[in-house]
């Protein structure tokens with residue numbers, strides 16, 4: 086079974102437009118705006134308002150997103166609520182479908198205001214239909230003037246906000262904020278999931294995401310290139326339960342190369358993560374002048390001079406980078422790692438050195454065995470010879486470019502991590518939170534990935550499962566600690582071990598029999 090068989094697709098704006106256009110060419114074209122507005126109104130009625138009699142403020146913009154808003158307004162009004170529509174466009178210049186929806190709103194006696202009514206009026210819900218996928222993402226044109234003022238005003242209200250299709254101001258392809266964006270409680274998105282909902286500022290702006298696909302039946306729907314990395318997908322790529330007659334060799338050998346002076350902790354964290362996530366043996370080659378001979382808190386780790394890592398046979402996975410540093414001494418070790426014939430994970434300063442030394446970059450792209458690169462946005466920017474802001478402005482593209490340039494598996498880390506396979510398939514991670522924004526969590530991720538490879542997962546499976554599990558571990562910690570402050574990287578390891586065991590052994594633990 087291929088990974089994507091069980092995954093939820095994510096569509097770019099161009100792909101959504103393609104679906105819309107194909108639907109419009111069907112012999113009986115579906116009335117998509119009517120369907121979208123009705124579906125959204127039902128979600129608002131059933132999941133948010135729970136019954137009639139509410140005061141609802143609807144913001145309608147100049148395009149078809151505004152058209153959806155008119156439809157929602159009409160249904161909610163007909164279902165016994167008091168709806169106030171604030172419309173920012175020119176009724177004569179709106180697109181045809183939106184014009185019809187506006188007329189239908191007038192036909193039931195609806196009115197429109199040019200501004201949000203002043204005063205102490207309180208609302209039970211705000212519906213955001215200002216901008217959808219038509220927000221201009223080509224020029225980074227910011228939202229200004231009255232639209233900006235309205236978004237500022239409703240964001241400050243202590244009222245639930247429902248975004249139609251996508252929070253206005255959020256780029257549907259890139260998750261960037263164009264000047265300002267709605268901070269929604271609930272986003273009801275139509276036709277398909279969009280990348281911008283899940284990466285960069287998306288997770289901050291969207292609240293809960295509900296998809297209404299509008300049941301469009303196309304003879305040849307577009308092939309997806311991106312999928313969601315969610316709980317369902319992660320559960321389909323778990324390692325198997327352990328066989329009774331297994332031994333440490335069954336679960337593979339991981340080696341970690343890094344830990345120069347002042348940064349041994351990074352390599353130790355990666356090593357501990359590999360050990361606790363189930364690798365059979367974990368070796369560390371520390372570059373530090375006075376490298377400790379043993380990790381007394383974790384004596385199971387085998388600390389060796391770096392040269393010895395390359396004489397160990399057989400290694401299932403080599404991780405190079407945690408605490409490696411960028412000294413001249415680190416270079417030949419990295420070069421040696423790049424010529425190794427086991428699966429290689431390249432992290433942290435190993436990425437920075439590759440960005441600075443083109444012969445290393447060449448060696449990387451010519452490797453015979455699989456390689457996984459784990460850059461955060463600044464490391465990604467160095468690899469692509471651009472700035473961090475440019476990477477963040479188009480994370481989807483940056484991940485793809487790195488995967489293609491180096492013929493590697495990639496995770497571009499940060500809120501809404503993007504995993505990309507060498508062929509260009511991308512997966513958007515839905516787990517994780519800002520508790521992870523603390524030193525060492527990246528080292529832990531690399532170690533977790535190494536452990537999964539050692540236990541027999543393929544590079545794509547290990548990449549996706551480790552990224553999802555790492556974020557899910559942090560989510561679990563946050564729930565248990567009632568907040569996001571003060572989690573440390575080692576705690577991610579403990580939570581991840583617990584979760585992985587829960588997932589793999591959810592049907593019980595066979596093989597451990599009661600004592601006779």
Ligand SMILES: NC(=O)C1=CN([C@@H]2O[C@H](COP(=O)(O)OP(=O)(O)OC[C@H]3O[C@@H](n4cnc5c(N)ncnc54)[C@H](OP(=O)(O)O)[C@@H]3O)[C@@H](O)[C@H]2O)[C@@H](O)CC1
Nearest residue numbers: 105117118121147148149150216217218219220221226250
């Ligand atoms: N078509 C369909 O079948 C279906 C479509 N559906 C719905 O339609 C939505 C897409 O509608 P859309 O294409 O009309 O674009 P939309 O998001 O309303 O925005 C365009 C308007 O915004 C303006 N504008 C852009 N950027 C701006 C900025 N920075 N600052 C200020 N203005 C800016 C732009 O102005 P212009 O660039 O022309 O100056 C134009 O007036 C989609 O998300 C979904 O909700 C559903 O009903 C399902 C069926």
Ligand SMILES: Nc1ncnc2c1ncn2[C@@H]1O[C@H](COP(=O)(O)OP(=O)(O)O)[C@@H](O)[C@H]1O
Nearest residue numbers: 498499500517518519521522524525526527528
């Ligand atoms: N706000 C956030 N939301 C989700 N994940 C985050 C957030 N901040 C950091 N992370 C995750 O934490 C990890 C940090 O990795 P990295 O920056 O390499 O840290 P370090 O080098 O200190 O180990 C990555 O997996 C990243 O995706």
Ligand SMILES: [K+]
Nearest residue numbers: 216249251253
């Ligand atoms: K919107």
